[in-house]
Amino acid sequence: MQRTVKAATVAMAASALVLTACSGGTNSAGDPLPTTAECPEGVTTLKVLTSEFGFPKAGQIEDFAKVEQCIEFAVERVPFAQLAEKISVAASSNNQPDIIGFDGPWTQNFAAQGLLAPLDEYLPQGWKDDVVPATLTEQSYKDRLYGMGIQQDSLALYYNKDMTDAAGIKVPTNLDEAWTWEEARNAMAKCQQGPTGNPTVWGWAPNRYSPGNAYRDLLFLRSAGDPTANKDSSAYKTFYAISSDGKSASGWLNTPEAVEGAKFFQSLFTGPHAVASQTAIPNSLIDKRSCFDIEVVGMIDILNKAKVDFKWGIAPLPYLKTPIAHTGSITMGIPAKSKNKEAAGKTIVKMSTGDQLKLYSTKTFAQPALKSTAASVPALNEFPYKLFTDQIQKIGVPRPPSPHYVQYEQYVVEALKDIATGADPRGALDKAVSRIDPILSR
């Protein structure tokens, strides 16, 4: 009996020693981490919830693994359209991911609800001076930073050069020569083939988002404003589209200038001079069903891979009164209830700065959120990528920042969609404002 007790004691002690030896470190919740020869402090597996093509991308994870063996990833990817719902549902569970990939403008929503942990303590020195201002505005809330941006994107006007040449249209290719929307509409009308309303080739047919997409179409309203005007003027307010404290849209989104912008936007899709399709036509540019399309930098890769049999080009975004381009892209953050906050924070910083960021930008030609990285990648400083770099750095602004951006966007999208299909612009904007304001003031 005594021998049995002794043996059991020895076995327990040995097991305890083995367990102690194996667990070199613990996560934020105090759970031990498994160790390997390369990682005596333990291997941390970060659970990631992101979109199909969201951060961290597969290539980034591969590159990261080459320099950091002690971090592993368990990635769950969902379609972008379902990402917000999935994050909402995950937020109320106790088993939260360690990193979430999400759209930049959602940052303030998530931060205001306590969903995200701040990243400030992990930031390298000088980061805030180097980052594109739009990223800093978009991903900060109450002076704390919740996302680092990795890349920035903007839209540009793609065109079928064979068609524009045939129509005798000379398209500008640098920012200083950007068309006004009036000029762009004339070019679209000249290039369009077939009867208005049912052409064989559209002037502009969106290939992905039907009219109403806030990233693209809210620009028609904001561009009708003027950021250099008096701060109390409606022109100034139109440009920002939301009050500076993010608590009101009335008098910002439905100004006379915004209504004029909305009327112009409507004229592209309805009426005798319509040049744009009211519904998206997938691959419209690739299939030569459209002379122009408005897309992000990723379209370059799509056109190259499609090996289209026509010449194509890229022009800066047209404007009404003030040149403007929305910045923004998907980003990464740490859920407040993550059990691996420190490891997640350091991973996000490493992927969003230095060699890892340069590697990513060099491979993908995506515009980095850091100006120094953008300057260090030669391709980003040559046409066509330079056009995007210039737009982001010179005329880029984030979508209207607000802790209720998701709701704000929903009503803006619905209003723009209705305007494009014939609703009274003033009525639609007033209605949107009447719905948005009670939410913003909560």
Place this chain on the structure above:
Amino acid sequence: MIATIPDARTKRTSRPGQQTQSGGSRSRRRRNVRDAAAAAGFLAPFVILTLVFQYVPLAVLARDSVHQFTLFNPEMAEFVGGQNFVRVFSDPETVQSLIVTGWFMVVFLAVVVPLGLLIAVYLNGRLPARGLVRTMVFLPVVTSSVVVATMWTFMLAQSGLISGLLSSAGVPPINFLTNKDTALAAIVIMCVWQQVGLAAVLFLGGLQAIPADVQEASEIDGAGPVRRLIHVTIPMLSRTTVLVVVMMTVFSLQVFAPAFIMTTGGPEGSTNFVMYHVYRTAFFLQDPGFASAISIVVLVFALTISLIQMRLLKMKWNF
């Protein structure tokens, strides 16, 4: 319930003279207990699943409907009593959504029920290619709503198939899904196309259950096909009609995919069906408490409508 049904074998063994009264009742009790235990064992998984996946969510829905919170931070839910229910009837978007759904339901039922019956009558006759037609009519029913909605989106798009056909016939193209006067009608047509097969198959089952001698008797009495349909077939199908009407009513209240995929509730809210409105309110507008209150109102409405329909269409005789 099952355990209380007298068992024939138990009855036999408890006959006087074969066993004592007390021994017989003990044996019967034991058997009843065994039967009850077996029944409970078989039923338990389904009862548990129903409780967990139907009634617990309903209880959670009821709880959420009297709170205001966001999905990002449900811990900060605030009790608001019946405020969300008051909003259901005062919020213009929600009222519009209920009206749109009501209109959809009325028009959809008015088309799908008679059309389903006519197709069933056709399929019940001795006509060529009946099997093929039955398959063709039923195929959309088993096709995913998402696939159907996506397919019709392409067909009804501004540069889609239907616009192309119209323009080749010299008719100016119609933007069905972006015009507030045609969007709802286009979705009704799509849903009728998708669901009429189910209505037809249900009616067909009902038609085949009508005794042939009743039809023969009416034929001998001189009733023509139309009179037979109106005075014999339709009254005798009332039980099936109840089933079809209730199923189609529930379907029309649950319509979601067309709004989500084809129109996002527009233009100008003309296709903002109540289930899409609930989804949009909960996930896009981050107001799940209000969305829960709308869901409860719809649930009560669906139950009431179904009860009224069952009462109105009650079968007055059996065959």
